[in-house]
Amino acid sequence: MIKIAVPQPDSEQTRSFRTHASYVRAFRELALGGSWTGLEAATTRLHSLAADQLYKSSRVPCGADRDQVTSCLRRAWTTASLLEATHSLAEDSEIVRLANGWGAVQTYYVLYNAAQALLVAEGHERPKQHEQTKRQFVDLWAYRTAKLAPWSLAAAHPTVKESDADGFLGGPGRRLDVSLHPWTAWQGDQAWDIAAKALRTTRAALTEDRLRKARERKLSDRRKAWLADCKTRTELGKKARSSEPRSVNLTAVERAAAEQRVRPVTVADYLYRLRVKANYEDITVFADGPASDAEAAAMASDLVDLASATLLVHEVRIAARIGSKELVRVMDDVLLRSTAYIGHLGLRRDLHARL
Template sequence: MVSPSVDLTASFRSHENYLRAFGSLAGFQFMPGKGHQVLEKIAKDVIAAFPRSGGPRQFSADELAACLNRAWGTELLLAMSVRFIGEDEMMRISNSWGCVQLYYVGYSSVQALVVASGQPRPASHPKTQDQAIAFWANRQSGVAPFSFAAKPGSVSDRDPRAYAHGPGRDIDVNVHSWTACDSTNCWDIAGLALRTTRQDAVEKQLAEARTRKIKQKRKDWQDAEAARLAKGKPPRTMPVYKTAQLSPTEKDACEQGVRAYGWLDYLYRLRIKANYEEARMFTEGPDDEHTSALVARNMIRLASAVMVAHEARIAQVIGKNALLDMAKEWSLTNSPSSTMGIGLRFPILETVL
């Protein structure tokens, strides 16, 4: 099947590559066919980066269980999309909703970590995304890809050093989104995904600053006109203010005013694009019969990586046994397969945490 739209194909190729890059940063590209070992390494890395401190926090067990139940259930639904492997048309439709499920796996897992830490559950997407940055990127230690984030940099937001918890080198800001992802450039491609996601927010700040400046110009003219009229001078027609130029200082203020952007922000962008802005991207964007299956695989892998990372951190806060009790109680009702979702991770939770 050949895509009828060049634009949809271009978007699909970019986001397919971004997902591949995040999966590579999680470790899947480097250990093919060893998903369990990858997840085990992520759990160990999280424990090393975020050691347990103090005793268990005061938290709402019911609220935490509700957040985890949503995450485990959504992850399981996403993992079940493997049943469409080999059926390209169904795989395309499944991916259109898989990206939504992937985002909500991340959304619910972040909320679970917040609740486990004794804080109220965030009540909105922006607040949850803020917390993802606070818990993963704004820390001294980090674990890829969860702690990797695009930070405020130069006015153009193409500062190769403007990243948190990167690879220990400057990010290649000139990498193309279609560049074949490998071990040497996966950081750069994921960095491009984060930078362009954050740049959308910077552009919104710039547009709002221009609007405020136009309003101020109108107000200044009206104040000056009122003073003229008070002196008995004839009225004038107010100029039409359609645009306003921002100074370098004003542009820099907008750039610096946008927080760091990370993996959850990107997944939200993908969800909005695939559901609203380019709803046919996953169904009409692929230009072959095999890439959709690769996208599904990377979504499932990334969801598992997100879950084990948050499960490890939650266990560090509330204790391993408390987390296992919640997981086992959920499993009794929902019977997850031992090859996917929480069922796949039980051996890790029992031995590594």
């Protein structure tokens, strides 16, 4: 008898990994172009674009706390260096599967510290919490005249000012197709659609959380009213009219109001979502999800490139505030102290020296 191998269904970890690998690849491609593009050439192109939009036209002297700016940058650079070194050592081996869980966390913290450095450089107080930083990231990127994807792309409620009919800010000037499945063999301009889907699903989770809290508040109010009524009726020698409320539903108006109050979400929110998955929900997605070591290595490479690109655009804007010479001086100080930083940081340093 001939035995026919029956394909095993994908595990939950495989499905989740495949989805997030597609999302990360989309953000990476919006930042640097297709993976077939050489990293140095892609980084140089991005630097030129960022300099034209964010440096030359908006250079402003700033009296910000430069020590704090430097401290935030050093944290971002150190985290990026660890991410890059781990990928370099573990590439094309099963170790990269284990490293990707931490790599997802590191990529978020690169963005987190880079955004805080920019906020301080622009004269703001350094935010102390994740939510505050993510909220201010929206103002840093989504509401600027200059658009630089993926950082300026945001998913919002359609009523938000400057958003399109589907609630997206900073899009490519066409309707984004969020029905496109992340597992499809998408390519080229479809990176916009996949990135938009990543943001839309991230905002959906925030919306559900907002609705849950709205139901909890409504139930609490109902219970307080019921207890007050019970007390009044007891004082009058009467029985309670009904049993204690156990659940409530939101009206269509209440639900719409709650959904509208959910703020726009950006790549900062998506990377935070990935960080939560790795840190608290299911790190096995990164270890057991890839169908091959090559798939795991591809995601690791995309995380490294996205982190470096994120640093580059923030560094350009910081240079516009503290001066490119000061930024390069700080980068040189770091590069001279440790060869571990040579790599993406060295490439970006040489590009900033041309500003």
